[in-house]
Amino acid sequence: MVLACLEAENVDVVFGFPGGAVLTLYDEIYKKGLNHILTRHEQGAVHAADGYARVSGKPGVVIATSGPGATNLVTGIATAYMDSVPLIAITGQVARPFIGTDAFQEADITGITLPITKHNFLVKSAEEIPWTFKKAFHVANTGRKGPVLIDLPKDIQMEEGPFNYPNKVDIAGYKPTYEGHMGQISKAVSAVKKASRPVIYSGGGVISSGAHQELLEFSRKVCAPVTTTLTGLGAVPSDYELFLGMPGMHGTYAANHALDECDLLIAIGVRFDDRVTGKLDTFASQARVIHIDIDPAEIGKNVVPEIPIVGDVKLVLQEMIKRVKPGETTAWCEKVQNWKAAHPLCYEQKAECSLKPQFVLEEFNRLTGGEAIFTTDVGQHQMWAAHYCQLKTPRRFVSSGGLGTMGFGFPAALGAQVARPEETVVCIAGDGSFQMNSQELATAVQYNLPVKIAIINNQYLGMVRQWQKYFYGGRYSHSSMAGSPDFVKLAEAYGAKGLRATSPGEATPAIQEALSTPGPVLLDFQVDPEENVLPMVAPNTSIIEMIGGEGS
Amino acid sequence: MKSILAILVEDRPGVLTRVSGLFSRRGYNIQNIAVGRTTEAGISRMTVTVEADPLTVEQIVKQLNKLVNVIKVSDLTEETSVERELMMVKVKAEPNKRSDLQQMVTTFRGKIIDVSPDSMIIEVTGDDDKLNAFLLMMQEFGIKEVVSTGKVSLLRGGKITRDSKV
Numbered sequence: 197m198v199l200a201c202l203e204a205e206n207v208d209v210v211f212g213f214p215g216g217a218v219l220t221l222y223d224e225i226y227k228k229g230l231n232h233i234l235t236r237h238e239q240g241a242v243h244a245a246d247g248y249a250r251v252s253g254k255p256g257v258v259i260a261t262s263g264p265g266a267t268n269l270v271t272g273i274a275t276a277y278m279d280s281v282p283l284i285a286i287t288g289q290v291a292r293p294f295i296g297t298d299a300f301q302e303a304d305i306t307g308i309t310l311p312i313t314k315h316n317f318l319v320k321s322a323e324e325i326p327w328t329f330k331k332a333f334h335v336a337n338t339g340r341k342g343p344v345l346i347d348l349p350k351d352i353q354m355e356e357g358p359f360n361y362p363n364k365v366d367i368a369g370y371k372p373t374y375e376g377h378m379g380q381i382s383k384a385v386s387a388v389k390k391a392s393r394p395v396i397y398s399g400g401g402v403i404s405s406g407a408h409q410e411l412l413e414f415s416r417k418v419c420a421p422v423t424t425t426l427t428g429l430g431a432v433p434s435d436y437e438l439f440l441g442m443p444g445m446h447g448t449y450a451a452n453h454a455l456d457e458c459d460l461l462i463a464i465g466v467r468f469d470d471r472v473t474g475k476l477d478t479f480a481s482q483a484r485v486i487h488i489d490i491d492p493a494e495i496g497k498n499v500v501p502e503i504p505i506v507g508d509v510k511l512v513l514q515e516m517i518k519r520v521k522p523g524e525t526t527a528w529c530e531k532v533q534n535w536k537a538a539h540p541l542c543y544e545q546k547a548e549c550s551l552k553p554q555f556v557l558e559e560f561n562r563l564t565g566g567e568a569i570f571t572t573d574v575g576q577h578q579m580w581a582a583h584y585c586q587l588k589t590p591r592r593f594v595s596s597g598g599l600g601t602m603g604f605g606f607p608a609a610l611g612a613q614v615a616r617p618e619e620t621v622v623c624i625a626g627d628g629s630f631q632m633n634s635q636e637l638a639t640a641v642q643y644n645l646p647v648k649i650a651i652i653n654n655q656y657l658g659m660v661r662q663w664q665k666y667f668y669g670g671r672y673s674h675s676s677m678a679g680s681p682d683f684v685k686l687a688e689a690y691g692a693k694g695l696r697a698t699s700p701g702e703a704t705p706a707i708q709e710a711l712s713t714p715g716p717v718l719l720d721f722q723v724d725p726e727e728n729v730l731p732m733v734a735p736n737t738s739i740i741e742m743i744g745g746e747g748s
Numbered sequence: 749m750k751s752i753l754a755i756l757v758e759d760r761p762g763v764l765t766r767v768s769g770l771f772s773r774r775g776y777n778i779q780n781i782a783v784g785r786t787t788e789a790g791i792s793r794m795t796v797t798v799e800a801d802p803l804t805v806e807q808i809v810k811q812l813n814k815l816v817n818v819i820k821v822s823d824l825t826e827e828t829s830v831e832r833e834l835m836m837v838k839v840k841a842e843p844n845k846r847s848d849l850q851q852m853v854t855t856f857r858g859k860i861i862d863v864s865p866d867s868m869i870i871e872v873t874g875d876d877d878k879l880n881a882f883l884l885m886m887q888e889f890g891i892k893e894v895v896s897t898g899k900v901s902l903l904r905g906g907k908i909t910r911d912s913k914v
Contacts, residue, residue, distance in 0.1 A: 369815065
């Protein structure tokens with residue numbers, strides 16, 4: 197019955213790991229067939245489903261057994277929840293008579309995931325299965341998207357019954373608002389006309405809503421520069437002349453100064469995260485604020501906007517584009533473009549010196565023609581990737597933004613590759629992060645998923661080391677990764693190709709070789725261990741108090 | 749500032765946990781909570797009293813509305829609604845003080861619902877002020893135990909919560 201539900205929802209692949217409480221479900225998979233990717237850890241499966249969802253725009257589906265299988269999903273579910281990724285997690289549960297008895301492999305996973313799911317269900321009878329799945333997919337993939345968990349007791353999976361999949365769903369307590377309020381849109385249009393220094397601050401909501409074309413059109417029409425959050429990267433092309441890069445703690449000089457000086461902040465599909473705003477009362481302090489978001493609870497949570505608009509950002513932008521007229525912004529656009537030219541992101545790669553991480557990323561851009569899908573783990577390499585990866589279209593930059601989950605990037609890359617088998621998928625990993633889910637090399641090899649893993653190996657938990665350097669007097673407490681394996685041999689042990697580069701001269705041919713190899717390849721880039729991510733803003737300070745933002 | 753939130757929820761297992769969990773994990777404090785039936789089958793009504801500034805209350809209402817099992821949230825202010833709470837108080841009732849005690853119960857329009865040689869249980873209904881005043885008066889007799897239902901609240905006039913705008 198579960199498989200019929202997945203079929204009805206047009207699910208073409210699931211990621212999972214079997215176990216006692218889902219044996220019946222796996223027996224159905226054996227008998228009826230389902231495109232199933234077996235990972236080596238449930239965390240790998242849930243991140244893969246997340247990567248699949250972020251790249252394809254469809255809900256990712258993950259299956260795990262009860263108890264430890266289910267609890268191993270927790271980090272992945274929380275990751276998806278923070279970044280509003282549609283995900284269906286199906287967990288086995290002990291049979292109904294055993295629930296609440298501390299039975300073998302029993303865990304209250306609906307209780308555990310209550311704060312990290314958009315909604316969850318404990319199914320109590322077989323008749324509930326079809327409408328539970330219908331509701332789950334509807335809730336996960338509409339409104340502000342997010343993970344939904346379905347807990348299925350083992351004895352229910354065995355029950356047979358008539359299968360009637362509902363074609364409509366009506367949930368009294370769940371009615372997202374899609375159309376923006378016309379009065380509010382008019383106010384926003386008039387604020388844009390009056391503004392001389394507008395900035396668009398765009399986030400993951402724009403990608404999720406598929407509003408990237410509208411965003412670009414809106415920015416062009418009103419002549420307003422755009423800065424996008426980490427999860428919003430790719431909403432406008434990286435080479436768009438009015439794109440300022442990412443704002444915030446590791447934001448560009450142009451983005452942070454534009455936010456500081458703007459007189460109108462147009463916030464679209466964003467949640468004013470502390471990593472973007474820095475000290476809240478200094479953030480865009482001269483600006484009137486328009487905030488467009490589908491989730492009413494985001495509006496006024498951190499910043500109280502003058503003009504709130506609740507709705508799907510795509511529909512709201514379409515409406516605004518129809519009516520909006522630009523203000524007098526020419527001088528402002530020139531100013532921010534001058535900032536951009538005068539204060540670019542920079543690093544120094546000398547030919548014979550140690551390899552710089554930024555150079556590796558630029559070589560990936562060059563050699564893939566800017567056509568790759570990038571996934572990242574969390575830390576320094578993630579920020580360098582956000583700075584340097586060239587993106588032409590959305591859904592090509594997959595990174596754990598809100599939760600900041602180390603170990604996310606590699607399994608997410610596998611999911612991305614499953615979603616886009618024809619594309620080049622590059623996982624930018626840290627030597628620390630990669631070791632949190634390196635077991636998935638077996639999955640990559642088993643399914644011949646030709647992901648290219650670029651480990652930016654600085655032999656440190658680099659971002660931890662960087663904070664220790666700047667804020668803890670250089671006391672590098674337990675941030676050294678000495679004792680890591682030989683990554684090339686590790687890849688080879690799993691049957692993948694491993695390559696190493698220790699200098700710029702070795703890096704380029706290694707990338708070329710990886711890209712021309714049909715299967716999975718791990719690249720161990722041994723980079724300068726003391727390189728820092730700059731610019732940087734200390735936490736809870738104004739975002740224009742930047743360390744190293746001057747450029748060269 | 750005190751707010752009384754009327755929350756209509758689906759009557760399903762775990763809904764109380766979802767609501768109370770939301771308060772605790774976002775750092776809001778519940779002063780008082782009562783749950784009971786409504787005229788519609790499958791829908792329960794929670795009355796939650798919170799002490800918070802208006803912006804926080806707005807955020808609480810929005811977060812509650814995001815719960816799939818929550819159908820409607822209304823912020824009932826003290827001006828536009830009536831509130832009541834039922835309390836039972838077990839007090840010492842020595843023979844020489846019984847008539848004083850009975851007089852006090854009559855003054856507060858309470859009811860004596862159980863009598864034993866040395867104690868009584870008194871039922872009294874009212875808003876915060878009345879119940880606090882009653883407890884104060886009972887202290888001189890000696891309070892042994894107190895239990896109350898939590899506060900419930902209804903909009904004044906003909907409007908019903910389901911139709912009202914938050």
